[in-house]
Amino acid sequence: MMGLIVSEVYDALIEAGASPDRAKAAAGAVPPAESMATKEDMAKLEANMGRLEADMAKLQVDMAKLQANMARLQANMARLQANMARLEANMATKEDVARLEGHIAKLDMAHREDFARLDARIAKVETNMATKEDFSRLEKQIAVLRFAVFSFGPAILALLAKLTFFP
Numbered sequence: 001m002m003g004l005i006v007s008e009v010y011d012a013l014i015e016a017g018a019s020p021d022r023a024k025a026a027a028g029a030v031p032p033a034e035s036m037a038t039k040e041d042m043a044k045l046e047a048n049m050g051r052l053e054a055d056m057a058k059l060q061v062d063m064a065k066l067q068a069n070m071a072r073l074q075a076n077m078a079r080l081q082a083n084m085a086r087l088e089a090n091m092a093t094k095e096d097v098a099r100l101e102g103h104i105a106k107l108d109m110a111h112r113e114d115f116a117r118l119d120a121r122i123a124k125v126e127t128n129m130a131t132k133e134d135f136s137r138l139e140k141q142i143a144v145l146r147f148a149v150f151s152f153g154p155a156i157l158a159l160l161a162k163l164t165f166f167p
Contacts, residue, residue, distance in 0.1 A: 006032055
């Protein structure tokens with residue numbers, strides 16, 4: 001079925017002397033007016049195209065920013081990987097920790113033995129140390145000896161001289 005405008009084209013072609021088949025074919029080739037774009041439609045389409053181009057430009061800017069961010073992220077990832085490699089290289093293994101703990105245990109045992117020997121020596125020194133009472137007794141004995149030497153000294157010396165020179 002032909003639309004109104006198509007039938008007008010058909011009628012015009014018949015009046016112009018075209019055969020009915022040719023007029024029908026030509027009228028069928030012309031699109032109806034409802035499907036044709038007007039100047040107003042074209043202006044709207046051009047405005048939409050302008051907005052689309054502006055949006056595309058914004059998208060391109062955003063894409064460039066996104067690419068720059070991605071490059072920074074990749075650089076950060078590379079630095080993180082390098083840091084992780086350094087950490088892994090410096091990290092102690094369970095075997096290292098076990099070996100260190102064994103060494104610490106040996107040192108601890110050696111120190112304990114040293115402290116035990118030191119405690120024993122201190123105890124020995126303490127038992128051999130003179131007390132204030134010992135010094136007091138010694139001072140009394142020295143005082144008695146002084147008294148004896150000063151009191152009986154000349155007589156003892158004379159006796160020793162006689163025994164030594166006149167046997």
